[in-house]
Amino acid sequence: MNAFLAQLLNGLDKGGAYALIALGLTLVFGTLGVVNFAHGALFMLGCFCAVAFRYLLTIETVTVDPTQLSPWGQPVEVRTPLVQNWFGDFGAVLVDYSVPISVLLTVPVMLAIGIAMERGLIKHFYKRTHAEQILVTFGLAIVLQEIVKSFFGPNPVPQPIPTDLRGAADIGLLLGMEAHQLTYPWWRLIYLFFSLAVIGGVFAFLQFTTFGMVVRAGMADRETVGLLGIDIGRRFTIVFGLAAVVAGVAGAMYTPLLAPNYLIGMDFLVLSFVVVVVGGMGSLTGAVAAGFLLGILQSFASMTEVKSLFPGIDQVIIYLVAVVILLVRPRGLLGRRGVMEG
Amino acid sequence: MNAELPIAPVPNIVLHAADVFKNFGGLRALSDIDLQIEEGKTHAIIGPNGAGKSTLLNVIIGRIPPSSGAVIFDGTLLTGKAPHEINQLGISRVFQTPEIFADLSVLYNVMAPAFARRDGAFRVNMLRSVWNENEIRDEAEHLLQEFGIWDRRDDNAGALSRGDKRRLELAMCLIQRPRLLLLDEPTAGMSRHDTNTTIELLKKIKQGGMTKVIIEHDMHVVFSLADTISVLAQGRIIASGSPQEIKEDPRVQEAYLGGPVE
Amino acid sequence: MLSLSRKDVIKLAVLAAIVLTMPIWLAPFGAAYPGLMQKFVIYAIFAVGFNILFGLTGYLSFGHAAFLGVGSYTAVWSFKLLTMDIIPAMIFAIIFSGLFALVIGYFCLRRSGIYFSILTLAFAQMSYSLAYSVLTPITNGETGLLVARSDPRVIDGLLGADGMANGLPTPSLLGVSLSGYAGFYICAAFLIAAFFVSQKVFASPFGMALRGIKSNPTRMIYTGFNTKPYMLTAFVISGMFAGLAGGLLAVTDPIAGAERMKWTESGNVVLMTILGGVGTLFGPVVGAWLIKYFENIFSAINVNVLNDFFAVLPDGLQAVMVTILSKFTGEGWHLTLGLVFVLIVVFLPGGLVEGAERLIRRLRRSGRTAVKKKVVQQ
Numbered sequence: 001m002n003a004f005l006a007q008l009l010n011g012l013d014k015g016g017a018y019a020l021i022a023l024g025l026t027l028v029f030g031t032l033g034v035v036n037f038a039h040g041a042l043f044m045l046g047c048f049c050a051v052a053f054r055y056l057l058t059i060e061t062v063t064v065d066p067t068q069l070s071p072w073g074q075p076v077e078v079r080t081p082l083v084q085n086w087f088g089d090f091g092a093v094l095v096d097y098s099v100p101i102s103v104l105l106t107v108p109v110m111l112a113i114g115i116a117m118e119r120g121l122i123k124h125f126y127k128r129t130h131a132e133q134i135l136v137t138f139g140l141a142i143v144l145q146e147i148v149k150s151f152f153g154p155n156p157v158p159q160p161i162p163t164d165l166r167g168a169a170d171i172g173l174l175l176g177m178e179a180h181q182l183t184y185p186w187w188r189l190i191y192l193f194f195s196l197a198v199i200g201g202v203f204a205f206l207q208f209t210t211f212g213m214v215v216r217a218g219m220a221d222r223e224t225v226g227l228l229g230i231d232i233g234r235r236f237t238i239v240f241g242l243a244a245v246v247a248g249v250a251g252a253m254y255t256p257l258l259a260p261n262y263l264i265g266m267d268f269l270v271l272s273f274v275v276v277v278v279g280g281m282g283s284l285t286g287a288v289a290a291g292f293l294l295g296i297l298q299s300f301a302s303m304t305e306v307k308s309l310f311p312g313i314d315q316v317i318i319y320l321v322a323v324v325i326l327l328v329r330p331r332g333l334l335g336r337r338g339v340m341e342g
Numbered sequence: 343m344n345a346e347l348p349i350a351p352v353p354n355i356v357l358h359a360a361d362v363f364k365n366f367g368g369l370r371a372l373s374d375i376d377l378q379i380e381e382g383k384t385h386a387i388i389g390p391n392g393a394g395k396s397t398l399l400n401v402i403i404g405r406i407p408p409s410s411g412a413v414i415f416d417g418t419l420l421t422g423k424a425p426h427e428i429n430q431l432g433i434s435r436v437f438q439t440p441e442i443f444a445d446l447s448v449l450y451n452v453m454a455p456a457f458a459r460r461d462g463a464f465r466v467n468m469l470r471s472v473w474n475e476n477e478i479r480d481e482a483e484h485l486l487q488e489f490g491i492w493d494r495r496d497d498n499a500g501a502l503s504r505g506d507k508r509r510l511e512l513a514m515c516l517i518q519r520p521r522l523l524l525l526d527e528p529t530a531g532m533s534r535h536d537t538n539t540t541i542e543l544l545k546k547i548k549q550g551g552m553t554k555v556i557i558e559h560d561m562h563v564v565f566s567l568a569d570t571i572s573v574l575a576q577g578r579i580i581a582s583g584s585p586q587e588i589k590e591d592p593r594v595q596e597a598y599l600g601g602p603v604e
Numbered sequence: 605m606l607s608l609s610r611k612d613v614i615k616l617a618v619l620a621a622i623v624l625t626m627p628i629w630l631a632p633f634g635a636a637y638p639g640l641m642q643k644f645v646i647y648a649i650f651a652v653g654f655n656i657l658f659g660l661t662g663y664l665s666f667g668h669a670a671f672l673g674v675g676s677y678t679a680v681w682s683f684k685l686l687t688m689d690i691i692p693a694m695i696f697a698i699i700f701s702g703l704f705a706l707v708i709g710y711f712c713l714r715r716s717g718i719y720f721s722i723l724t725l726a727f728a729q730m731s732y733s734l735a736y737s738v739l740t741p742i743t744n745g746e747t748g749l750l751v752a753r754s755d756p757r758v759i760d761g762l763l764g765a766d767g768m769a770n771g772l773p774t775p776s777l778l779g780v781s782l783s784g785y786a787g788f789y790i791c792a793a794f795l796i797a798a799f800f801v802s803q804k805v806f807a808s809p810f811g812m813a814l815r816g817i818k819s820n821p822t823r824m825i826y827t828g829f830n831t832k833p834y835m836l837t838a839f840v841i842s843g844m845f846a847g848l849a850g851g852l853l854a855v856t857d858p859i860a861g862a863e864r865m866k867w868t869e870s871g872n873v874v875l876m877t878i879l880g881g882v883g884t885l886f887g888p889v890v891g892a893w894l895i896k897y898f899e900n901i902f903s904a905i906n907v908n909v910l911n912d913f914f915a916v917l918p919d920g921l922q923a924v925m926v927t928i929l930s931k932f933t934g935e936g937w938h939l940t941l942g943l944v945f946v947l948i949v950v951f952l953p954g955g956l957v958e959g960a961e962r963l964i965r966r967l968r969r970s971g972r973t974a975v976k977k978k979v980v981q982q
Contacts, residue, residue: 130664139944323727327723403826429826470809471808514827
């Protein structure tokens with residue numbers, strides 16, 4: 001039972017990441033009608049926003065301190081991050097909390113990237129075939145990856161969890177168990193709540209603003225909204241920017257859980273396509289539900305008990321579930337007729 | 343085989359819809375339809391908007407199954423058959439908005455249905471080339487000439503005018519030499535001139551002895567073509583008969599605008 | 605039966621000439637060695653087959669690498685169990701990948717659009733993962749399936765042939781070893797045959813029906829076509845092409861690994877086809893060659909090569925050129941490939957072949973108007 005709960009929790013934060021990526025992907029699908037193979041690259045760029053932020057914070061000055069001597073009798077080099085020089089202890093805290101703080105940087109950066117991408121390239125492809133959209137966004141994804149690689153190198157760059165947030169929450173105590181029966185790392189818990197908050201924010205935005213209303217109407221029936229004389233172009237740009245921001249912050253916050261390298265986006269891209277389609281094209285709720293569902297199932301499948309029963313199941317579970325759901329439900333969990341079926 | 347049919351075949355009746363009911367949820371779209379289409383005749387189904395004309399046509403073509411009742415075509419039960427099977431029995435359909443192969447050439451559009459007629463519902467025929475099929479090609483070109491769109495044979499069908507698209511779709515149905523042709527508002531949205539050309543075309547086909555069912559709003563079209571008219575109102579057939587009888591039927595006048603039909 | 609329209613005969617002749625003269629015209633591009641040319645030719649077969657499905661029916665499969673992998677495994681097993689001769693290996697590769705495609709296609713074709721794409725992706729990824737884990741007895745897991753001296757090779761044993769060259773068994777055709785140029789020409793012959801088959805499919809009533817399904821499936825069923833078996837046949841045919849390509853990869857190098865079934869490989873063939881031109885005969889061939897060229901040759905251009913190339917320039921300029929270009933070559937070849945994708949889609953919609961055709965047409969037209977103008981002036 002405890003193992004079961006532990007796996008459920010483990011699946012939730014991964015599910016949160018899937019849901020966040022899938023949310024942006026399906027927004028872009030649904031409103032812009034664009035198959036965006038560069039969406040994974042946006043997640044990757046978010047990851048590297050966090051990396052770059054920390055990099056900037058930790059630019060150091062090296063001073064030689066003649067008063068201190070190393071065991072070999074040499075003066076010791078003292079490295080101090082500039083921020084620490086400027087802000088003292090607060091600077092140290094800044095460095096420690098670089099990942100969560102980097103979200104503040106990620107939002108404007110990703111918004112700018114998203115808008116630039118949409119204005120510069122994507123908008124010219126609304127009327128083109130899906131095949132051409134795939135080729136151009138895939139090409140763009142490769143270019144972005146290579147640019148990141150040339151700055152940050154090919155190896156994963158691990159990001160630390162803030163010192164105060166290391167360790168695990170004893171969830172078991174809350175449920176009336178003995179201590180240390182069921183623990184859950186704080187950062188994963190934070191990621192889960194963070195993803196829920198972002199999802200909630202996006203839904204509230206779409207539900208309660210006029211802008212969101214138009215976007216939802218556009219997802220339901222693009223042509224009609226176009227006929228209403230609403231300036232679709234500007235709204236499309238903002239939707240794309242929003243999707244980029246959501247993918248970006250999902251990436252930035254995920255860095256302590258998985259050290260990012262320039263290829264991280266591609267792996268997530270394929271999975272999030274599966275998530276979106278299992279959720280049903282054109283359905284935001286479906287994407288979120290499928291994200292959590294697949295995340296949880298994936299962590300269950302990696303339990304040793306399950307693996308010994310069905311060897312290899314942990315590798316195929318997501319695809320197996322996708323196949324079953326799509327064969328039973330023609331348009332995924334909550335998909336609508338006619339969206340991306342042609 | 344006839345023994346399995348729920349109703350006995352009637353001589354000269356090529357299509358028989360018997361006791362057909364259709365409910366959509368709680369809504370009754372068709373009730374107690376008994377429709378007999380006589381061989382070689384043109385049968386028009388008219389009625390106000392929402393009377394169930396399109397539903398009836400969709401039931402006949404197998405697009406939607408009836409809630410109860412049966413449709414029998416030439417001694418074969420249509421109920422439950424797939425659309426391509428129904429077509430293979432000899433029923434072709436012209437849609438309200440033309441269903442054509444928009445990104446293929448006009449000639450291709452007309453040749454493809456001919457292959458379905460000749461080769462059946464499925465045949466992997468990779469040895470021959472489409473362009474060596476002279477017989478079918480000649481037939482298609484001949485038909486296009488007759489329909490006045492031969493000059494456009496190499497253009498994409500999507501580039502045709504609305505009237506030409508409708509004519510093309512009609513040609514696509516006719517090349518199959520169907521025993522029964524279903525026309526769903528064949529002149530909707532056409533100019534008067536185009537309507538008249540279409541009427542002339544349909545009259546010409548009529549001489550070939552093909553059975554036709556027409557759903558139409560335009561009384562001019564109906565009275566120029568129909569041998570028999572059935573009037574549908576609120577999912578029921580309220581009258582059936584020759585054009586003259588229908589014109590004089592008080593119930594029909596009631597259903598239509600509450601006044602005499604012009 | 606073998607008849608083609610005149611246009612198609614010319615196209616086939618052009619392709620044959622281009623493929624067979626590869627050793628000559630690829631030399632200036634530094635790609636004229638047999639192993640690499642073999643890859644060019646094999647991936648062209650893969651893409652030509654993929655195009656029969658995607659180009660004609662519009663169904664975008666994201667799992668075609670599975671059939672490539674099945675073809676490879678089957679061929680290697682045929683090498684191991686029966687004979688090093690490639691005839692049975694290729695026949696079995698085509699049959700098994702065809703059967704595999706029949707099963708997968710039966711399920712995937714119940715859906716259309718992106719649902720179909722994701723189903724194919726899911727089946728292929730499952731095959732890939734299983735080949736690594738549970739199916740290790742058949743696939744030999746991460747090591748990959750290899751031929752060994754100790755393999756039974758029943759037929760070879762009966763015929764008294766040992767299939768050995770240099771101590772290891774090598775694939776052969778009727779006793780002729782297929783290393784080096786012989787291997788290339790065999791693969792080239794297969795490509796020409798595959799291209800011919802795809803021409804026949806494109807021109808046949810069967811191909812016409814597939815185009816009809818892409819264009820308007822509703823009209824197809826109301827015209828009396830049963831679209832499901834048509835789709836399934838197209839899927840199986842293109843799966844068989846992929847199986848043949850996979851089998852030939854095993855001829856080049858008698859080893860089969862699971863990574864051949866990964867989604868990146870499926871994605872590659874999609875990109876090749878779109879890059880060259882979906883639904884055109886030459887497009888997939890050109891696309892396959894371009895991508896494989898980048899992958900193999902462009903990636904090998906390092907700083908030394910660049911330095912040599914720009915040695916004629918003054919030192920400063922040489923350094924600048926080398927620094928700039930080294931970002932795009934060698935390790936950076938992916939960057940160039942990505943840019944090529946973007947530029948081609950932006951400037952040549954419809955892919956290389958269609959874009960080039962449009963360009964030629966425009967040039968001709970402007971040429972003609974120029975001539976006309978001259979005439980008028982005179």
